[in-house]
Amino acid sequence: MSEYILELKGITKIFPGVKALDRVEFKLKRGQIHALMGENGAGKSTFIKVITGVLTPNEGEIYLDGQKISFKNPKEAQHMGIAAIYQHVTCYPDLTVTENIFMGHEKVQKRTKRILWKEMHEEAKVLLDELCANFEPKVLMGSLSVAQQQIVEIAKALSTNAKIIIMDEPTAALTKKESEELYRITEKLRDQGAAIIFISHRFEDMYRLASEVTVFRDAKYIGTWLVNEITNENLIVAMVGREITQLYPKKEAIIGEEILRLEGLSKTGYFKDISFSVKKGEIVGLTGLVGAGRSEVIQAMTGLMSYDSGKIYFENKEVEIKNPLTAMQLGIGYLPEDRQKQGLILEWGIGRNITLPTLDRCSTKGWMNEGVEAVMAKELLEKVEVKANSVFDLASSLSGGNQQKVVVAKLLSADLKVIILDEPTKGVDVGSKSAIHEIINDLACKGYGVIMISSEMPEILGMSDKVVIMREGKVTAIMDREQTTQELILESAMMNQADFS
Amino acid sequence: MAQRNILAKKQFSIKSFFFQWEWLLVIVFILINVMNANISDYYLNPTLLLDATMTFLDKALLVLPMVFILVLGDIDISVASTIALSSVVMAVLYNLGVPMPVAILFCLLVGTLCGYINGILLTKFKELSAVIVTLSTMIIFRGIAYIILEDQAAGKFPKWFNFLSWGYMGKIPFILIVFVILAIIFGLLLHKTTFGRRIFAMGNNIEACRFSGVQVDKIKVIVFTLTGLMAGVTAIFLTSRMGSTRPNVAMGYELDIIAMAVLGGVSTAGGKGRMIGAILAIFIIGFLRYGLGLINIPAQALLIILGLLLIVSVMIPNLKGRFQTLRKVKS
Structure with a gap:
């Protein structure tokens, strides 16, 4: 043997x-x-x-x-x-x-x-x-x-x-x-x-x-x-193959005034009484166990799902978000969890992928202007440092991390103020992960309000200015960066099961 | 990290330019014409050739919007029933004393409404597939046509109505002019506008479109309604060519129409295809039918040829893929 x-x-x-x-x-x-x-x-x-x-x-x-x-x-x-x-x-x-x-x-x-x-x-x-x-x-x-x-x-x-x-x-x-x-x-x-x-x-x-x-x-x-x-x-x-000096490079973004605020948002069977806000330059980490209702809240905010009661304020004005288009026109962008199914058209060139939400920018009265489109895509792709040769490279030919960068670039093409990221580094390797974290920090520094859903504790701790914790459809705690520890988050995310029995 | 330069210009490659489905269609088109010219001395007569287009162009009008639907990844098999219903409504209204222009307007209206119903059903009940929805409406629309007219014919239209399908402008058939204009409009709409771009996007990944703020339901309803409207237009030209109408008119047209689009390289899985391919396919099938008709080849044999052509056309892109992987392995 x-x-x-x-x-x-x-x-x-x-x-x-x-x-x-x-x-x-x-x-x-x-x-x-x-x-x-x-x-x-x-x-x-x-x-x-x-x-x-x-x-x-x-x-x-x-x-x-x-x-x-x-x-x-x-x-x-x-x-x-x-x-x-x-x-x-x-x-x-x-x-x-x-x-x-x-x-x-x-x-x-x-x-x-x-x-x-x-x-x-x-x-x-x-x-x-x-x-x-x-x-x-x-x-x-x-x-x-x-x-x-x-x-x-x-x-x-x-x-x-x-x-x-x-x-x-x-x-x-x-x-x-x-x-x-x-x-x-x-x-x-x-x-x-x-x-x-x-x-x-x-x-x-x-x-x-x-x-x-x-x-x-x-x-x-x-x-x-x-x-x-x-x-x-x-x-x-x-x-x-190289040293990653800092896993979570925290750039100090200047936190400005409030952009988006939820007040008592509810949908029967999904979530109840959700209230929190995002400021300019702030990264809000939204966490909780899978099934706690995080994605549903976000979908309600971006018009993918309806909500029963509660209010959404955007720049201190009450707004009604009916569908993803109105969300985007207001300035709320959503980076979905599944980049291959929800984020990209794999058989398309990366340039066309990027301009899909903002076709109006590269067209006049509905007529496409492909020259303008290609240049716009090129600039955005270079901004997020995608490893590709041409805007016509197929999305399917890129690695997972680079695909994720393309999806981020897609968000940047629109005139956004709030960016919502749903598990942005799920299934992404260590190298690309830190690159994506850097991009997120960059976004905050440029004054975007960022909401990041993540199940990964170190990511939440390392990136967020504020942590919102959900459990069984309710917000159980909102903590500042200084107060947050792994134990506190876990406690809020899992304890008090007896309340619901 | 060094800034990478990403190319924004498409590099022209002769290989990929000639390696397109449409070139193959051009070759097939030429072959068919050469064959036809060899088997019949009457074939290469410009007047006759132009006249020949009259026999298949009414149907061809519906291939244009069908390309849109196939690119969306959907299918509409109710179009023939829509033709029948709008045609019957037009004829019955005219026979009841309604002026012909108004009857024509109603024909278009009924067609549009049928398409709109398809679109609404599809977007409101997402669990239903397009095949099921349009199969049901196909039966329903045809059923209504039978209720209205029972198993009878209606006709006796005014003289000028015949002009639509039989008339000429100069030496060119009127319907050919209509077809060319509409083909250009639909082609531009599909390939040069944001609307067309979004349709291609939806055919590839409708989920990603929803997340990108594309109003997928609205676009789908528009495309199906447009198809309904074009079914109405087809009904007008078809009725004009036949001189009268029955509830069983245009039976089986939907398959011909879909076959033309597929031969033209439009994928039934959605997201792929070009208008020019579909237009070439229309003329390939049309001239093939005309040529074989000239030497009295029975219609059944024609069907076999069409079937073979379709299988080959679906097969060749696959063979192309196999050939390419073979070459890659060698190098």
Whole structure:
């Protein structure tokens, strides 16, 4: 028996035009949680696809239990005990939990091929109980929360008797409490003898769980360290290839008069009695658990959703925001959470993407003026330092961080006074993250009022002048920068559950 | 960080200029004309060729707004029923003694209203797809036409009404002039205005449009209403060409119209396509039909050819993609 359950040597994978992996090494010990880190585009996803047999490497060797193997297809990898839980849960929402768990390896009677529903439900129940899940195997997958779906995916991995489990950013969409639950399950799996590869952008995940960490950068293997031997700074240098001096560069913006104020905004079933305000040059951090009603409040402010009662004041005048267009005409811009689905047209050039909200500026009486448009886009793209060659580069050709910059540039094209950012750095790597933080600070310095929704505590603490905390549709606390601590925020975001029972 | 210079001018590339769907359509168009000229000596007669356009241009008028709808990522299969209903209303009103110009006005009005209903249904009930909504209205509009006229014909229009489809201005058929003018207007609207730009944006990613302050519902209603209006216009020319109308008029037109747009390179998935392609496709199908008609090829054989053409036209862009990846791997 070899010391390593899985060993990969000199793996190279070439796609047309790009080297996605360049002589990558990886060693996974038995009963260990091994963190895999790197910026977006470092090759982590391709690497996983090689391990799970989705892709065949051009060069390199894979050893499972000391034996050289090669997978022809994902099914073979599954048979050898390798299972992966992907970043975005890949489930069938209209099927039951049981069907999702046994998808691809249903239990059937040998001769008649009849599906053995009863046996499958029973085994699913056992698996779910083992994971301390609080839902039945017969419910529809679509009715579960993301965290619960994650548990189903883990149950699916267990049902194939996986020895090696790969988790690709499982905590990305989870709240603190749900992540805690996931940690517990992951540790339990490890104690039962599974080896786990854990991919995450969150440092806390790594410190909490992993004993070793491997870093990839630009498709290359950088190194493997014991988690308790490497410092945070060294790890960042390994990932980014340069030092990031300050994670949260706080520029002191001059805070001016009030621009936007909400008074007692309510919508039945979503949020109640929301009041807070934004001043010029101020960054207001809006936080709370996922489902606390943060996004809904913002959608009401930007006209994407209606509200029942309450008032919105813009520059001390009461306004009614009927749709996103009126919000934009007033000067309220919204950077949506999902940049690929809600922010960009991926098949379009970045220039056209930027001018979409402000076509009136590059047209006369409805007739497009494409020359003016291109110049306008060029100036905005240079302002936010997007890495691109031309305004005609397709949005889909940019990396995640650069796409996010394009969406920010899109906001800058309009004449705005308040900018609302919904999870601006979600799923963005460390390097681009600090670039986006700098842009946000820049916006505040230029006198924009900024509202930033974030679930990431360090981001909220590092960036905001004022923190608004929501819980179950209500504002539970508003704190100034000086008073705010992680503990206070958590307390306001989670405590007093009894009030609502 | 060094300031990067981002190019604002499009670099002209001969390869991408000639690597366009429309060039392929031009080649097909020429081939069809060469073929037609070879099989029939009568084909290359300018007068006859111009006359031939009269037989398919009424239908072609509806391809113009259909391109808009397909670019939106929607579809409208109720257009033929809308033609029938507006045509029947016009004929019945005229036969009841309403002056012809007023009857024509009502024809346009009914068409516009039908399109407006489609648009409102689609935007108010977002869970319904365009296929389902227009399938329902397709049945309803045709049903109303049958109720109004039952299974009868109505006609006996004034002499001047025949001019619309049969008349000439100089040597050029009147309908051809109307078509050219409308084609230019629709082409400019789609490709040169903010309205057109927003339609393309909506076809690509309607969610992103909503977040960008594009009034998606308003635009959708406008496009469907415009299609209804054009169905009314088509009804006028079609009725003029036939001399009378029945409730089952224009049966199956919707598929012809959509087929022309698709052959023209307009994607049914939305967000892609050009007016010039659709216009070329109209003339390809029109002349193909005319040429084969000259040598008495049965209509059924014609349908097979049209079907094959359509499959090939949808296939070729895919082959192009495959060819490009092949080349990339080699280099």
